[in-house]
Amino acid sequence: MSDENEATTEPAATGRRSFLGTGFMLTGIIASHTAALTFAARYIYPESRKTTQRVFVAFKEAIPQGASFAYRTPRGETINIAHTSAGYVALSDVCPHLKCRVHWDRVVGQFICPCHDGRFAADGSPISGPPKEMNAPLRRFEIVEDGNQLYLEVSA
Amino acid sequence: MSTRGLMGFLRSRFPVDPEKITSSLNEPVPNHMKRWWWCLGGTPAYLFCVQAITGILLTFYYVPEPSAAYESVAHITFEVPFGWWVRGIHKWAANFMIVAVVLHALRVYFTGAYRKPREFTWVTGAIILLITMVFGFTGYSLVYEQLSYWGATVAAELTTAAPLIGEPLAQIIRGGDEVGAGTLTRFFVFHIGVLPTALVLLLVVHLGLVRAHGVTELKFKVDAKKKVQHFSFFPDHLLTEIGIGLVLITVLSCFAVIFPAGLGEAADPLTTPEHIKPEWYFFFTFRWLKLAGLGTAVLSLGFAGFVFVFWPFFDRLIERLTRRNLAVPIGVLAVLAVLALTIWEALAH
Secondary structure, three states, X not given: OHHHHHHHHHHHHHHHHHHHHHHHHHHHHHHHHHHHHHHHHHHHOOOOOOOEEEEEEEEHHHOOOOOEEEEEOOOOOEEEEEEEOOEEEEEEOEOOOOOOEOEEEOXXXXXXXXXXXXXXXXXXXXXXXXXXXXXXXXXXXXXXXXXXXXXXXXXX | OOHHHHHHHHHHHOOOOHHHHHHHHOOEEEHHHHOHHHOOXXXXXXXHHHHHHHHHHHHOOOOOOHHHHHHHHHHXXXXXXOHHHHHHHHHHHHHHHHHHXXXXXXXXXXXXXXXXXXXXXXXXXXXXXXXXXXXXXXXXXXXXXXXXXXXXXXXXXXXXXXXXXXXXXXXXHHOOOOOOHHHHHHHHHHHHHHHHHHHHHHHHXXXXXXXXXXXXXXXXXXXXXXXXXXXXXXXXXXXXXXXXXXXXXXXXXXXXXXXXXXXXXEOOOOOOOOOXXXXXXXXXXXXXXXXXXXXXXXXXXXXXXXXXXXXXXXXXXXXXXXXOOOHHHHHHHHHHHHHXXXXXXXXXX
């Protein structure tokens, strides 16, 4: 009788052991490889450097009302700084559509993007082309006035 | 060591029966493939080998760093002996490869050769076509001239319009917040490492499926009268492919001499040139981008790409829903649309 019980229970026990063994093995393989893939993905994904720095751009007396000049940041972006009746305005030259560089067209008095003919007014607001459709103006930078000096907050 | 001894030594170290390998590879080839225009699948495979060899030769001198990339390409083109020839072959073989893969896809499409049970042969082939285009894009960007630099900038920005994955994908492509040194390194790694590996793996699956299913048999009236409907892969078809290869390398060499790979202005990240255009095989996407706007263009192109890759399943779904086979009219419309957009962009200033 007892022999019969052993004969019927042993394969079940072996099956459970085998199932558990395979389960642990599969869990281990999946866990270790998921971890490895996560590390690899994190390795490939670049560090985003969103820090900013304050840079000196000009003395106030160097930009009389109505005048403007182009300032180049340490990272190579050109920022057009103008002294308007509303105060100082600083605009990026990077088109918000696909990051091409806009240039100032003196004849039409507009910033023009050569990639898809996006056009902007002197205050950076979109006039026509994809930027107008997206309602995306040129990026404005904050100008900090400290005494008779002007500073910009730009990417470090 | 005698020849017999050497063969015995090799057989004991490599216990593989050469006859078994030959018979497994020696698939019966249908008679219609005696015509060269049915061998367009072998043509890009040959061109890929040309690209691999010339690409390795170019990496001997190319420097994937923004301050040196353009100069190194100029050095290859104007100073290294036969550098102009190697670069010319590499450039023209890339263009020919895209043409050959597209023609191959069109032939398979309009003969219905993608249908059950060959759906996944099409899927792998369609992904190979997309990879070939990415190959062209990354390779062109490595030159680091004005047009290629701004092409890369625009393309990287395009990806940001894709929902959810857009921004992370653009970060991975650019290797940072903007196109720069990180981007060039990544494009280089993609061009010489990631893409070739992916292409070879897909090619193995693609050719394995072609071998497993056999080539789709197309019956021509001329062939129907012949008693023997197939011919041998070794050596008959292989010789045809080698013959095509010889013609191709001659034509490529002529193109490299008559239309040498030039060099535009060096990339200037601070000035976008007045007129930017991508390579001709992206003209249709560029024109579509201008017509449809950023978000719509990216989403519609993504959807079109998805339908293209999984077309055999869409084809069956359309047939079930409409009870009509609309593959040919849909294909003709798609080809005409791509051609029209390409020509439009080519003629535009």
